[in-house]
Amino acid sequence: MNVESFNLDHRAVRAPYIRVADRKVLPHGDVLVKYDVRFCQPNREHLEMPVMHSLEHTIAENLRNHADYVVDFSPMGCQTGFYLIVVGDHDDAAIRDLVAATLADVLAATEVPAAxxxxxxxxxxxxxxxxxxxxxRMLDKRAEWSEVMA
Ligand SMILES: [Zn+2]
Structure with a gap:
C-alpha cells in the first residue's frame, strides 16, 4: 500500500518505540525523515483524545526549543502515537535524546501551550x-525505545 505504516504489522511491534517510518530525498537533495513515535501498544491501549491533544501542543512547542530541524509533530488517528518529521539525517540516538528532553519539558509544564x-x-x-x-510512562521505558519488534 502507499502509506508506509499500512505495510507494518502492528501486531508485531512492541511499544513504546521510535522508528523511522519514511525518508524522502527532495528534488534539490534535502532530506526529510519521518519517525513513528509510538506511546501505546497498538490495538491494546490508546491515549484519550484530550491527552493526545495536550501532548501534541506541548511537544510540538518544546521540540523547537531543542532543535531547529523539526518540521512537524502530529497525532496518529489511532491515538497510539505521533509522527515526528525532521529535516536532514540524524542519529537515532540524537532523535531519542530530543524526544526525551521534550518529554521532560512536558513533565515540567504548568500549562498546555496555546490551549x-x-x-x-x-x-x-x-x-x-x-x-x-x-x-x-513513555520516559520510564526509554531504554526500550530502540527495540521496535517484539
Ligand atoms: Zn489544538
Missing part, C-alpha cells in the same frame, strides 16, 4: 495531567 480558542481549534479539549502521566 485556548484563539490559538487552537478545540481549546477546551486538553488534559495536562493526562499528558504528564503519558510522558512519564
Amino acid at each position: 485556548n480558542e484563539v490559538q487552537c481549534g478545540w481549546g477546551a479539549s486538553h488534559s495536562l495531567a493526562g499528558a504528564q502521566e503519558a510522558a512519564r
Whole structure:
C-alpha cells in the first residue's frame, strides 16, 4: 500500500518505540525523515483524545526549543502515537535524546501551550495531567525505545 505504516504489522511491534517510518530525498537533495513515535501498544491501549491533544501542543512547542530541524509533530488517528518529521539525517540516538528532553519539558509544564480558542481549534479539549502521566510512562521505558519488534 502507499502509506508506509499500512505495510507494518502492528501486531508485531512492541511499544513504546521510535522508528523511522519514511525518508524522502527532495528534488534539490534535502532530506526529510519521518519517525513513528509510538506511546501505546497498538490495538491494546490508546491515549484519550484530550491527552493526545495536550501532548501534541506541548511537544510540538518544546521540540523547537531543542532543535531547529523539526518540521512537524502530529497525532496518529489511532491515538497510539505521533509522527515526528525532521529535516536532514540524524542519529537515532540524537532523535531519542530530543524526544526525551521534550518529554521532560512536558513533565515540567504548568500549562498546555496555546490551549485556548484563539490559538487552537478545540481549546477546551486538553488534559495536562493526562499528558504528564503519558510522558512519564513513555520516559520510564526509554531504554526500550530502540527495540521496535517484539
Ligand atoms: Zn489544538
